Amino acid sequence: MTLYHFGNCIALIYVPYYLAYKQSGLSEYGAFWKCIQAGLIYMVTQLGKMMVLATFFPDNVSDLGSDFIGEFLKSTVDLADLVGLYLVLASIPGKGHSKVLTAGIGWATAEVILSRALLLWVGARGAEFDWIYIQKCLESNILLVQHIITATLLWLWSRHDLKDSIKSVVTILLLFTAYKGLLLDFLISGTNTNAWVGLLIKAIVTVGYGVFTLVVYAGLAQVIGIF
Structure with missing residues (x-):
């Protein structure tokens, strides 16, 4: 039963990434090594963020509601992800579509491997079933769209x-991207929302400004003919 649960989690978390890579046509562009390069840059970026956090926020563990300013400053470090x-x-x-898909999928894949693989291996193989691992897998799919x-x-x-x-609107959305996790976590914890509703809120927010981004991108693509 534990192996079955672990297999379900692996399929739920990684199959969408594989399908996104194959069905987007990136394999035809030979984008595999570019995805690997994106993953390497992701690791270097996270290492830099860890060093900054360890230097300026040592042992700063507090409740989200009691130290929002501190958490906000820590989230500012996430601007390095944009860089x-x-x-x-x-x-x-x-072309534009191949660039954004290669960068987004490569970055997201590196994140899901480094942040979820150990969690699933240690937790999802446990003797007791826990919905938290299904929730983490679904959240990873939301993060794929987000990236x-x-x-x-x-x-x-x-x-x-x-x-x-x-x-100007695009710039605001980029800044919102860096603080989205903090703001949504603050909203969810402040309203005592359960994990499933919180996951739904994250999905709705991501889809909402994802649709706006798609509209802007499609409009520009028609004007300059980047497809």
Whole structure:
């Protein structure tokens, strides 16, 4: 039974990543090594973030509601993810859709391997079933969409032919990306929402501004013919 549960978690967490890579056509572009490169940049970025957090926020463990300012400052370090993902985009040649998908999927895959693999191996193989591992797997699928959206926003932000009004909105969305996790966790914990409803809120928020990003990207794609 424990092996069956572990297998379900592995399939739930990794199959969507595999399907996203195969069905997006990235395999036809030979993007595998670019995804590996994105993963390496992700690891370097996380190492840098850990060093900053260890230097400026040593042993700062507190309740989210009691030290929101401290957690906000710690979340500011997540802006480094935008820099790292931008470097990934800059290193990938090709059209817009292949760049954002390669960067987003490569970055997300590195994160899910480093942050979820050990958790599943140690926890999901336990003797007792726990819904938390199913929730973590579903959250990873939301993060896959999130990273592709972030890569798209960064690509849009780097364009010189984007209207100033739209670029300002894109900039706001990028900043929101860095603080989204903190703000949603604060909202969920402040309203005493259970884990499943909290997961639904995260999915709705991600889909919401993902749709907006897709509209902006599709509009620009039609104008300049990047497809």
